[in-house]
Amino acid sequence: MTTVRAQNLQDLIYKRGQAGVTKASVTIVFDNKDKAKSPIGFEDYPTISVTRQIVLGGTSKYLINGHRAQQTTVQNLFQSVQLNINNPNFLIMQGRITKVLNMKKEEILGMVEEAAGTRMFEDRRDKAFRTMAKKEMKVQEIMELLRDEIEPKLDKLRQEKRAFLDFQQTQNDLERLTRLVVAYDYLKSKEKLRMSEKDLNDKRQRAMFLESNAEKLKNEIAFLQEDMDKVKAARDKELRKGGKFQALEDKVKEHSHELVRLTTVLDLKKSSMAEENENRAKSQATVQELGKQLEQKSQLHKQLQERYDTANAELQKQTAEVEQKEELLQTLQTGVASKEGQEGGYQGQLQDARNRLSAASTEQEQAKLKISHLEKRLKEDEPRAKKAEKENAGLLKSLDGLRSEAKALEAELSRIGYESGREESMHKEQSQLQQRIRELKEQADALKRRVANIDFSYSDPTPNFDRSKVKGLVAQLFALDKNFTQAGTALEICAGGRLYNVVVDTAQTGTQLLQDGKLKKRVTIIPLNKISAFRAASEVYSIFIRSTMRPY
Numbered sequence: 001m002t003t004v005r006a007q008n009l010q011d012l013i014y015k016r017g018q019a020g021v022t023k024a025s026v027t028i029v030f031d032n033k034d035k036a037k038s039p040i041g042f043e044d045y046p047t048i049s050v051t052r053q054i055v056l057g058g059t060s061k062y063l064i065n066g067h068r069a070q071q072t073t074v075q076n077l078f079q080s081v082q083l084n085i086n087n088p089n090f091l092i093m094q095g096r097i098t099k100v101l102n103m104k105k106e107e108i109l110g111m112v113e114e115a116a117g118t119r120m121f122e123d124r125r126d127k128a129f130r131t132m133a134k135k136e137m138k139v140q141e142i143m144e145l146l147r148d149e150i151e152p153k154l155d156k157l158r159q160e161k162r163a164f165l166d167f168q169q170t171q172n173d174l175e176r177l178t179r180l181v182v183a184y185d186y187l188k189s190k191e192k193l194r195m196s197e198k199d200l201n202d203k204r205q206r207a208m209f210l211e212s213n214a215e216k217l218k219n220e221i222a223f224l225q226e227d228m229d230k231v232k233a234a235r236d237k238e239l240r241k242g243g244k245f246q247a248l249e250d251k252v253k254e255h256s257h258e259l260v261r262l263t264t265v266l267d268l269k270k271s272s273m274a275e276e277n278e279n280r281a282k283s284q285a286t287v288q289e290l291g292k293q294l295e296q297k298s299q300l301h302k303q304l305q306e307r308y309d310t311a312n313a314e315l316q317k318q319t320a321e322v323e324q325k326e327e328l329l330q331t332l333q334t335g336v337a338s339k340e341g342q343e344g345g346y347q348g349q350l351q352d353a354r355n356r357l358s359a360a361s362t363e364q365e366q367a368k369l370k371i372s373h374l375e376k377r378l379k380e381d382e383p384r385a386k387k388a389e390k391e392n393a394g395l396l397k398s399l400d401g402l403r404s405e406a407k408a409l410e411a412e413l414s415r416i417g418y419e420s421g422r423e424e425s426m427h428k429e430q431s432q433l434q435q436r437i438r439e440l441k442e443q444a445d446a447l448k449r450r451v452a453n454i455d456f457s458y459s460d461p462t463p464n465f466d467r468s469k470v471k472g473l474v475a476q477l478f479a480l481d482k483n484f485t486q487a488g489t490a491l492e493i494c495a496g497g498r499l500y501n502v503v504v505d506t507a508q509t510g511t512q513l514l515q516d517g518k519l520k521k522r523v524t525i526i527p528l529n530k531i532s533a534f535r536a537a538s539e540v541y542s543i544f545i546r547s548t549m550r551p552y
Contacts, residue, residue: 009054017056025053039080050074079120087114137362148374157325164318170403171311178308182301189294193287200283203276210273217266224262228255456502456523461516470513471503474526501526 006012014021030048032038042048051063062074078085087110103111113119231251448455454473471477474495480488492499501524504510510525 009058009060010056012054013056022056023053025051027051037081039077042077048077050077076120079117082115082117084114084119137366141366144370148370153325157322160318161322164315164322168315171308171315174405175308178301178304182297182304185297186294189290189297192290193294196283196287196290200280200287203280203283207273207276207280210269210276214266214269214273217262217269221259221262221266224255224259228259231255454500458513458517458519461512465512469505469509471505471528473499474501474503475499477503498524503528505529 010016013024028050030050032042032045032048035043038045039048045065049063049065051066052060053063054060062069062071064074064077075085100111110119113122454475456473458470460467480491502510502513503526504513505527506529507527510527513519513525
């Protein structure tokens, strides 16, 4: 801009855009017939045109052969043919020859290097070195960040992950063993309850039997008492008559002995009955105790389920946190090494870099800032670390307790002879049975759809409705003999839609069904009290008689 009269790019536009012209452009065309001197990549073009276009507002763009290009591309194009537009020695302007003649050795060397094309590569080399120095600082910062912050956190997270996986495995084992123990307790309590009920029923039957025997013995005692009274009366009579007293006395003794025997048997039966009643009361108490134990086991199962739900929620939370930290680690390790889109992997070049001394002061300041930041973070994280250590100690203690409890449960299961695969086999059998039920339901639905025409359903139109008044469909009220099943199609064709009419006893029943029966489809109702038998006319009947009586 110092070689032209314009102060800025807006002055290059005609009347600064006030005349309706909003852009200005300039194009330079080069003859490219000499292919030996053509720029790299432009050997196939006879001419090369370079255009710069300025748009109102300060934006500008470059075009090479009509295609848009970056400014660096245009600079590289000119520099490849020894034309450095930033130092235009190829332009011979007023006073330029005098300046060249008065140039110093360094300036002449620079002009020669530029004409020879080496200046471009030196500039690129210097630019690459500066970029490498910046990247080295970035890489050093990232390496320190990885070494001081990320790697310790990753080690801690890995340890937490291992502890968490152990906790998860223990939790799963505890859940499985808890289910087994609860199932075993339930089956054992159920078996005890069944045996107690059976014992109670047996004792009730025994008590009823003893009561019936006691009633019989009472009746026998009453009969014997009557006989004894009769014998006493007869004895008194014989005594008065002076008859057979000795024989009667013997009979009295015999009956007395029998009475004593029966009384003893009655007492034994009563004591046995009392014992049975006592055993029945004990059995009832045992049943109540088993019910209480079952309720306690149910509450224990509920508490264990709540503990499992809480631990599962904590597990999901920690799993999400671990996944987040793993994602952060993966992002840091897969090469997002800068924010400018450059790839990582400068270790080989960083070893040969020559600018470590110039960047030492900057690194020192950054290290001081980082140290202060880390000390601040350390003060903030130290209380949380102590708190986490206490929490982890409690968790480890709880984990040891759960492991010991799990071992005790496993020992108990092995002692009672529990089969580990029995629950899975029962679940598998249950799933197979459920699948079979679904298949049978599907078959039943398919068969039901095939006979959907004879499916007649209704709701009771009145309370206490007598469903025997509805006889059903006509097709359901008769049956074909097995020898004439082939005539079913002909019968169906002849009957047509009347085959699916609904037969009821009276017209009143039909009216109730139509009004309040909530029928799902339109049907025709046939009341039996409205049906009249068909009678042929007398003329037709006489013709039939004559035709049957005609001799052949």
